[in-house]
Amino acid sequence: xxxxxxxxxxxxxxxxxxxxxxxxxxxxxxxxxxxxxxxxxxxxxxxxxxxxxxxxxxxxxxxxxxxxxxxxxxxxxxxxxxxxxxxxxxxxxxxxxxxxxxxxxxxxxxxxxxxxxxxxxxxxxxxxxxxxxxxxxxxxxxxxxxxxxxxxxxxxxxxxxxxxxxxxxxxxxxxxxxxxxxxxxxxxxxxxxxxxxxxxxxxxxxxxxxxxxxxxxxxxxxxxxxxxxxxxxxxxxxxxxxxxxxxxxxxxxxxxxxxxxxxxxxxxxxxxxxxxxxxxxxxxxxxxxxxxxxxxxxxxxxxxxxxxxxxxxxxxxxxxxxxxxxxxxxxxxxxxxxxxxxxxxxxxxxxxxxxxxxxxxxxxxxxxxxxxxxxxxxxxxxxxxxxxxxxxxxxxxxxxxxxxxxxxxxxxxxxxxx
Amino acid sequence: xxxxxxxxxxxxxxxxxxxxxxxxxxxxxxxxxxxxxxxxxxxxxxxxxxxxxxxxxxxxxxxxxxxxxxxxxxxxxxxxxxxxxxxxxxxxxxxxxxxxxxxxxxxxxxxxxxxxxxxxxxxxxxxxxxxxxxxxxxxxxxxxxxxxxxxxxxxxxxxxxxxxxxxxxxxxxxxxxxxxxxxxxxxxxxxxxxxxxxxxxxxxxxxxxxxxxxxxxxxxxxxxxxxxxxxxxxxxxxxxxxxxxxxxxxxxxxxxxxxxxxxxxxxxxxxxxxxxxxxxxxxxxxxxxxxxxxxxxxxxxxxxxxxxxxxxxxxxxxxxxxxxxxxxxxxxxxxxxxxxxxxxxxxxxxxxxxxxxxxxxxxxxxxxxxxxxxxxxxxxxxxxxxxxxxxxxxxxxxxxxxxxxxxxxxxxxxxxxx
Numbered sequence: 001x002x003x004x005x006x007x008x009x010x011x012x013x014x015x016x017x018x019x020x021x022x023x024x025x026x027x028x029x030x031x032x033x034x035x036x037x038x039x040x041x042x043x044x045x046x047x048x049x050x051x052x053x054x055x056x057x058x059x060x061x062x063x064x065x066x067x068x069x070x071x072x073x074x075x076x077x078x079x080x081x082x083x084x085x086x087x088x089x090x091x092x093x094x095x096x097x098x099x100x101x102x103x104x105x106x107x108x109x110x111x112x113x114x115x116x117x118x119x120x121x122x123x124x125x126x127x128x129x130x131x132x133x134x135x136x137x138x139x140x141x142x143x144x145x146x147x148x149x150x151x152x153x154x155x156x157x158x159x160x161x162x163x164x165x166x167x168x169x170x171x172x173x174x175x176x177x178x179x180x181x182x183x184x185x186x187x188x189x190x191x192x193x194x195x196x197x198x199x200x201x202x203x204x205x206x207x208x209x210x211x212x213x214x215x216x217x218x219x220x221x222x223x224x225x226x227x228x229x230x231x232x233x234x235x236x237x238x239x240x241x242x243x244x245x246x247x248x249x250x251x252x253x254x255x256x257x258x259x260x261x262x263x264x265x266x267x268x269x270x271x272x273x274x275x276x277x278x279x280x281x282x283x284x285x286x287x288x289x290x291x292x293x294x295x296x297x298x299x300x301x302x303x304x305x306x307x308x309x310x311x312x313x314x315x316x317x318x319x320x321x322x323x324x325x326x327x328x329x330x331x332x333x334x335x336x337x338x339x340x341x342x343x344x345x346x347x348x349x350x351x352x353x354x355x356x357x358x359x360x361x362x363x364x365x366x367x368x369x370x371x372x373x374x375x376x377x378x379x380x381x382x383x384x385x386x387x388x389x390x391x392x393x394x395x396x397x398x399x400x401x402x403x404x405x406x407x408x409x410x411x412x413x414x415x416x417x418x
Numbered sequence: 419x420x421x422x423x424x425x426x427x428x429x430x431x432x433x434x435x436x437x438x439x440x441x442x443x444x445x446x447x448x449x450x451x452x453x454x455x456x457x458x459x460x461x462x463x464x465x466x467x468x469x470x471x472x473x474x475x476x477x478x479x480x481x482x483x484x485x486x487x488x489x490x491x492x493x494x495x496x497x498x499x500x501x502x503x504x505x506x507x508x509x510x511x512x513x514x515x516x517x518x519x520x521x522x523x524x525x526x527x528x529x530x531x532x533x534x535x536x537x538x539x540x541x542x543x544x545x546x547x548x549x550x551x552x553x554x555x556x557x558x559x560x561x562x563x564x565x566x567x568x569x570x571x572x573x574x575x576x577x578x579x580x581x582x583x584x585x586x587x588x589x590x591x592x593x594x595x596x597x598x599x600x601x602x603x604x605x606x607x608x609x610x611x612x613x614x615x616x617x618x619x620x621x622x623x624x625x626x627x628x629x630x631x632x633x634x635x636x637x638x639x640x641x642x643x644x645x646x647x648x649x650x651x652x653x654x655x656x657x658x659x660x661x662x663x664x665x666x667x668x669x670x671x672x673x674x675x676x677x678x679x680x681x682x683x684x685x686x687x688x689x690x691x692x693x694x695x696x697x698x699x700x701x702x703x704x705x706x707x708x709x710x711x712x713x714x715x716x717x718x719x720x721x722x723x724x725x726x727x728x729x730x731x732x733x734x735x736x737x738x739x740x741x742x743x744x745x746x747x748x749x750x751x752x753x754x755x756x757x758x759x760x761x762x763x764x765x766x767x768x769x770x771x772x773x774x775x776x777x778x779x780x781x782x783x784x785x786x787x788x789x790x791x792x793x794x795x796x797x798x799x800x801x802x803x804x805x806x807x808x809x810x811x812x813x814x815x816x817x818x819x820x821x822x823x824x825x826x827x828x829x830x831x832x833x834x835x836x
Contacts, residue, residue, distance in 0.1 A: 073708070073712050074709070074712020075712065078713070089524050089528065102671055102707075102708060102709045103708065103760040103763045103764045103767075104669075104670055104671045104672075104764055105738070105739050105759070105760045105761055106507050106670070106672055107672070108739060109507075109739065110507065129749070130749065130752050132755055132763070133763070135749055136741045136755050136763060137760075138746075139741060139744045139746065139756075140741065140742060140760075142742070142746075143742040166751060167749065169748040170747055170749050173747055188713075244662075244722060244724055245663070245701065252522055252524070253520055253522045253524065253525040254524055254525070263714065264710075264712070264714070267713060267716065267717035268713060268714070268715075268717065270717070270721070271716050271717025271718070271719070271720050271721030271722075272716075272720050273720050279720060279721055279722050279723055280722060281717055281720070283717065283721070283722075283725075285701070288520065289520075290520060290551060291492070291520045292682075293492075293826065294491050294493065294605075294682070294823075295492055295606075295681055295682035295686060296681065296682070296686070297822065297826065298686040298689050298690075298820045298821075298822040298823050299685035299688070299822075300689070300822075301822030301825070302697060302699070302822040303685075303688070303690065303697055303698065303699030303701070304662060304689075304697050304698060304699055304701075305697055306662055307701075320523070321558065323554045323557060323558065324557045324558060324560070326557045326560065326561060328553070328557065328560075328588055329587075329588055329591055330584040330587040330591065331547070331548065331553055331584050331585065331588050333548050334548050334553040334554065336831065336835045337554050337834055340834065341523070342521040342522070342523045342554070342558075343523055345521045345550070345554060346520070346521045348830055348833050349551075349830060351829075351833065352826045352827070352829035352830035353826045355826075355829050356825040356826040356829055359825070402716045403716075403720070404715065404717075404719030405711065405715050405719065407719070407777070408711065408767075408770045408773075408774040409770075411769075411770035411773050411774055412766055412767060412770035413754065416754045416755055416758065417754045
């Protein structure tokens with residue numbers, strides 16, 4: 001279960017109510033016309049899980065492996081990493097996941113040195129099939145581990161890409177197993193396609209439950225049972241001049257990668273030139289509580305009133321460490337927390353911070369996840385994807401493309417191509 | 419060596435030139451009157467290093483230790499962590515550093531489980547001496563490892579705090595070694611006080627060189643040799659309505675914690691109510707390239723023109739991994755990078771991204787660090803601290819306090835105190 005509640009000071013007026021009705025009609029259209037394919041992944045991707053299970057049975061290498069290395073960047077890694085980060089402490093028997101993303105030599109060296117070839121499955125993920133960072137790292141992996149991709153070691157490699165992409169053709173040429181990404185699902189919406197589902201299933205996570213959570217959210221939303229998403233989208237987009245930034249404050253370290261996923265989803269989907277030719281969008285900022293109360297809170301409280309704040313918190317952690325009932329001489333002032341669990345402390349910090357921000361007249365909302373479980377992750381992902389689509393509709397932009405990143409790629413090519 | 423260059427489209431006019439002159443006079447005053455004590459830490463903290471070395475000689479426990487655990491949050495950990503993250507790959511012989519910051523049970527459990535009592539020195543850091551997260555975690559550490567802080571194990575604990583704080587008194591009571599934080603250096607400016615210098619020196623880093631870099635930057639600035647800092651502060655603060663956000667794009671994973679340190683420094687120092695009673699400040703955002711080109715770049719390129727962008731890049735990494743000169747069938751399109759090192763790739767990405775952003779008419783600047791070495795870290799820290807002070811002066815605020823975080827602490831106390 002996830003609860004959503006807001007303390008928005010803004011109210012819906014008639015104009016916004018009718019905007020909501022229109023936008024709802026448009027998102028129904030997006031779903032029905034398949035303008036984006038993410039809406040139905042909760043059902044569509046079940047087949048992939050079955051495929052993976054079958055492939056795992058026939059793959060003689062899998063059993064000896066204890067590590068899944070994902071080679072990918074941006075939409076090809078962020079979502080998978082977010083889910084792994086949330087779940088890994090729960091699944092002691094899951095395979096270790098390692099992400100080779102940035103072409104940073106220090107980081108790459110360290111990670112590559114920690115890989116044992118005999119125990120590692122390599123999953124290379126690129127929607128276009130030619131992402132320069134990813135394919136370059138893939139080449140390094142092939143060479144460093146002397147992977148005989150044309151023969152003996154082909155079972156050790158999995159490719160995830162668009163149908164008929166260069167990477168797909170490469171995989172086909174050498175009998176490397178590949179999974180396809182639906183053409184109408186962009187990178188940042190693709191975590192529940194093969195992009196995330198394949199490596200997470202191989203790692204040992206119960207991805208069916210993640211999909212069930214996603215499907216459930218979509219069903220509820222289109223039955224009109226999650227209208228708070230429409231309201232939030234309407235308020236955030238309408239007041240975007242006043243509050244151009246949305247800060248997520250996640251009160252759990254394991255949500256840090258999830259907030260990074262949100263930053264991509266939100267930033268890349270909404271930062272666009274609108275149909276009137278105007279630059280528009282909302283800026284996502286991710287923080288972790290209570291740590292960043294000691295870093296970013298002062299700015300929210302006393303800086304310009306240009307932010308909305310969304311709190312994400314966990315209700316029931318599974319471990320329970322109590323602050324010892326110990327009194328240290330001269331430090332008696334801190335004893336008020338003795339005997340409470342650290343969960344209660346961090347939860348109290350979240351509540352106190354929310355109240356203090358809200359008292360300033362800043363618009364806040366709270367997402368409460370009752371327990372860390374697969375179903376909730378699927379729901380949370382879809383919550384944000386639906387919210388993003390709706391914001392896109394209300395901003396009158398295409399939330400599913402990213403034309404702004406092409407120029408940099410061209411300049412890069414010119415720099416190196418002689 | 420660090421190079422600073424900007425591609426600011428904004429120009430200085432007469433009014434700004436005279437604002438710069440005034441602000442320079444004020445920062446000289448801040449230094450001379452000791453309004454903040456960070457300016458002279460490059461010299462002042464040398465003594466601490468000597469103390470630590472002496473203490474290490476007489477401490478019978480140190481030699482057997484291979485881990486330094488820092489218990490602290492916010493300004494008590496961020497800077498230390500930033501330096502450790504930048505240097506640790508260089509110092510194979512340094513002690514492992516571990517940071518217990520957030521009262522998050524999952525994270526705490528994992529880290530606590532990785533600690534071997536017999537090999538670990540615990541450094542508890544709290545300026546006030548009563549930071550609730552820190553002292554609660556400290557209690558847990560004492561209990562879990564049965565640390566006899568009143569007797570046998572007192573050598574295994576070090577306290578860093580304000581003079582006469584409750585933590586200082588606690589340490590004195592039991593013969594626990596303590597180091598003082600100067601009263602006129604706030605948490606986020608304190609990395610080069612005992613806060614960072616003590617644990618980093620114990621870990622084995624050459625902190626003298628860090629201080630030398632810091633001292634050098636301060637000396638150059640006050641000789642008028644780093645006037646670009648004044649210019650940047652004047653332009654960023656003057657245009658704060660137009661561009662309320664400054665994005666740092668660091669092109670190296672090892673700088674991620676440094677960008678977090680910058681976010682605290684910038685956010686907490688500048689987010690204030692100014693002397694006219696107005697909410698003011700600039701919002702800091704940290705990103706890592708090239709990874710976040712696949713996440714945040716689209717928003718910078720096509721979203722609202724409300725950001726300035728600062729690139730931080732490394733010129734000479736020490737490792738050299740070449741992209742293999744390998745042609746994969748169907749993937750020939752990616753061969754243009756073959757034979758170049760991954761450093762050259764990431765550096766090219768940085769250049770290409772900078773150019774593409776600059777072409778949009780967005781104000782960018784670039785900080786180029788020639789090699790990862792202690793001296794440069796000291797310089798970079800002081801660059802940002804001086805920039806922050808100057809922005810504070812120009813915004814007519816007190817950059818050194820943080821009154822906005824008190825309300826949350828009060829509410830927290832009310833919640834738990836019965």
